[in-house]
Amino acid sequence: NAGVTQTPKFRVLKTGQSMTLLCAQDMNHEYMYWYRQDPGMGLRLIHYSVGEGTTAKGEVPDGYNVSRLKKQNFLLGLESAAPSQTSVYFCASSRQTYEQYFGPGTRLTVT
Amino acid sequence: AQTVTQSQPEMSVQEAETVTLSCTYDTSESNYYLFWYKQPPSRQMILVIRQEAYKQQNATENRFSVNFQKAAKSFSLKISDSQLGDTAMYFCAFMKHGSDAGNMLTFGGGTRLMVKP
Numbered sequence: 001n002a003g004v005t006q007t008p009k010f011r012v013l014k015t016g017q018s019m020t021l022l023c024a025q026d027m028n029h030e031y032m033y034w035y036r037q038d039p040g041m042g043l044r045l046i047h048y049s050v051g052e053g054t055t056a057k058g059e060v061p062d063g064y065n066v067s068r069l070k071k072q073n074f075l076l077g078l079e080s081a082a083p084s085q086t087s088v089y090f091c092a093s094s095r096q097t098y099e100q101y102f103g104p105g106t107r108l109t110v111t
Numbered sequence: 112a113q114t115v116t117q118s119q120p121e122m123s124v125q126e127a128e129t130v131t132l133s134c135t136y137d138t139s140e141s142n143y144y145l146f147w148y149k150q151p152p153s154r155q156m157i158l159v160i161r162q163e164a165y166k167q168q169n170a171t172e173n174r175f176s177v178n179f180q181k182a183a184k185s186f187s188l189k190i191s192d193s194q195l196g197d198t199a200m201y202f203c204a205f206m207k208h209g210s211d212a213g214n215m216l217t218f219g220g221g222t223r224l225m226v227k228p
Contacts, residue, residue, distance in 0.1 A: 031214050042115075042202050042218030043156075050213055058215065090156065094214055098144045098206055102156035 002026055004103035006091050012109045013081040021076040021106050023091030029101075031094045032074035033058075034066060036087040037105075043090060049074055081110045113138045113205045115219035123225040124193045131178075132188045132222045134203030142208040145179065145186045146216070151199040159201070162186065164208075190224075198226045 007022045023032065030051050035043035035058075045058030049068040063085060065077045074093075078085060088107050092100040114137045124130035136145070147159040162170045162179050169177050174194075178187045190197055203219040 033215070035216075040120075040220070042204075042220050043216070044218070045215050048213050048215060056213060059217075088154065092156075096214075098161065098208070098214055099158060100214065100216060105154045 004091055004093055004101050006089075006103040006106050008106060009104070010107050012111065013078075014111055015082060017081050018077070018079050019081065019108075020078075021089055021091075021108075023074045023076070023093075023103060024072055025074075025091075025093040025101070026072065027093060027095075027101065028071070029093035029095050030071075031096065031100075032068065033092045033094075033100065034064070034074065034076045035090045035092065036060065036085075037090060038087050046076065046089075081108075083110045086110045113140070113207065113217045115203050115205050115217050117201075117203055117219035117222050119222045120220070121223045121225070123227055124190075126193055126195060126226055126228050128193055129189060129191045130193055130224065132190075132201050132203075132224065134186045134188070134219055136184050136186065136203070136205050136219075138184070138205065138207070140207050144206040144208060145177075146204040146206065147175070147177070147186075147188045148202045148204060148218075149197075149199045150202065150221075151196075156202075160188065193226045195226050195228060197224065199224060 033048040034046040047066040052071045091103040094100045145162045204216045
């Protein structure tokens with residue numbers, strides 16, 4: 001079991017560029033989440049999904065889009081990156097119970 | 112909306128001693144879960160302990176235990192016999208319970224714990 005994996009681990013973008021972060025889980029979890037963590041702060045929820053084909057906004061959704069075309073994958077897209085989106089991004093998944101399993105994170109820098 | 116507050120940005124403790132990390136939260140919900148997560152320098156988020164709000168008994172996991180005071184909306188973490196490997200950021204988190212809740216976590220700002228040899 002790989003658990004939750006994230007691709008890529010690091011990325012540097014220029015302002016205005018686009019990119020997609022990929023999250024994959026092999027635990028057959030229904031729920032998946034994307035969080036961001038800024039320096040010295042806790043994680044904040046960007047978007048989440050309660051099942052294949054469904055997504056919903058979290059606390060800080062602006063500037064991001066997501067898709068859940070397959071149960072095991074949850075994609076996070078930045079259409080036009082801004083320096084304010086420099087952060088560490090975490091993906092997580094869970095069953096319809098409460099424990100979330102986190103990926104290792106992606107460090108994104110926007111210059 | 113829920114808020115979670117950790118009032119201690121940094122703490123330190125000598126190896127083998129006991130330390131308590133504080134967490135308070137604000138919610139109008141009656142049914143929820145509370146968690147403590149550990150984030151070592153590797154950045155991996157690791158679940159340390161969880162507490163269901165409907166349970167009066169405090170949760171315990173080996174050297175980790177909580178003091179859950181529902182009326183006071185307080186949820187502190189006690190680490191006994193501290194080890195060097197306990198050095199990490201610790202986050203308190205809240206989750207509303209319910210089918211429409213999406214199991215979303217609300218995190219506090221974290222406490223950086225340093226265990227000194």
